[in-house]
Amino acid sequence: MPESENQTTLVQGWIDRLRAGDPSARDALLACAIDRLERLTRKMLKGFPGVHRWEQTDDVLQNAILRLSRALQDVTPPSSRDFFRLAAVQIRRELIDLARHHSGPQGLGANLISNASGDASASLNPADHADVTYEPSRLAEWTEFHHQVEALSDAEREVVDLLFYQGLQQAEAAAVLGVSERTVKRRWQSARLALHEALGGRLPGV
Numbered sequence: 001m002p003e004s005e006n007q008t009t010l011v012q013g014w015i016d017r018l019r020a021g022d023p024s025a026r027d028a029l030l031a032c033a034i035d036r037l038e039r040l041t042r043k044m045l046k047g048f049p050g051v052h053r054w055e056q057t058d059d060v061l062q063n064a065i066l067r068l069s070r071a072l073q074d075v076t077p078p079s080s081r082d083f084f085r086l087a088a089v090q091i092r093r094e095l096i097d098l099a100r101h102h103s104g105p106q107g108l109g110a111n112l113i114s115n116a117s118g119d120a121s122a123s124l125n126p127a128d129h130a131d132v133t134y135e136p137s138r139l140a141e142w143t144e145f146h147h148q149v150e151a152l153s154d155a156e157r158e159v160v161d162l163l164f165y166q167g168l169q170q171a172e173a174a175a176v177l178g179v180s181e182r183t184v185k186r187r188w189q190s191a192r193l194a195l196h197e198a199l200g201g202r203l204p205g206v
Contacts, residue, residue: 030068149195
């Protein structure tokens with residue numbers, strides 16, 4: 001989706017079409033959410049090029065497509081705000097499952113042979129090291145981050161959903177929520193502080 005497009009306007013248009021009985025609008029909504037999930041997946045797995053040996057991006061996203069498709073079949077969001085909330089929950093669950101898959105005791109990453117140098121920073125350059133050290137602890141931090149988002153207040157979580165999981169600008173989020181941009185900024189700062197404290201000062205890439 002072009003960055004210049006007003007995402008909230010497009011989403012509301014697709015919702016209106018879906019409610020009017022146009023099934024193609026569901027595909028457009030899925031594409032919108034999957035595009036954001038792909039970006040977050042790449043962000044979360046940045047520095048872990050070995051993952052691409054195990055799963056292609058399309059394979060990783062297939063489960064998310066099915067998850068979101070089922071959610072949209074069960075309920076038709078009445079507004080863009082409701083769609084963004086629904087999509088954020090599904091995206092968050094998929095990212096948690098992905099992190100668990102790769103960082104768990106039976107995960108492929110946990111069983112990779114470590115880089116002989118023992119230098120974790122060296123593993124961030126795939127051009128220099130074909131077989132890098134996988135760092136399941138980092139994915140564990142991402143998993144905990146997603147869980148802590150669920151523990152935020154409703155107002156804070158909704159802002160995180162819109163700004164982080166959906167990639168909206170603060171002005172767009174304010175329009176979706178029907179509040180001032182200053183309110184969005186205040187809730188975003190409050191959410192970041194709460195997450196910072198809950199995660200012991202670690203905010204992985206947020």
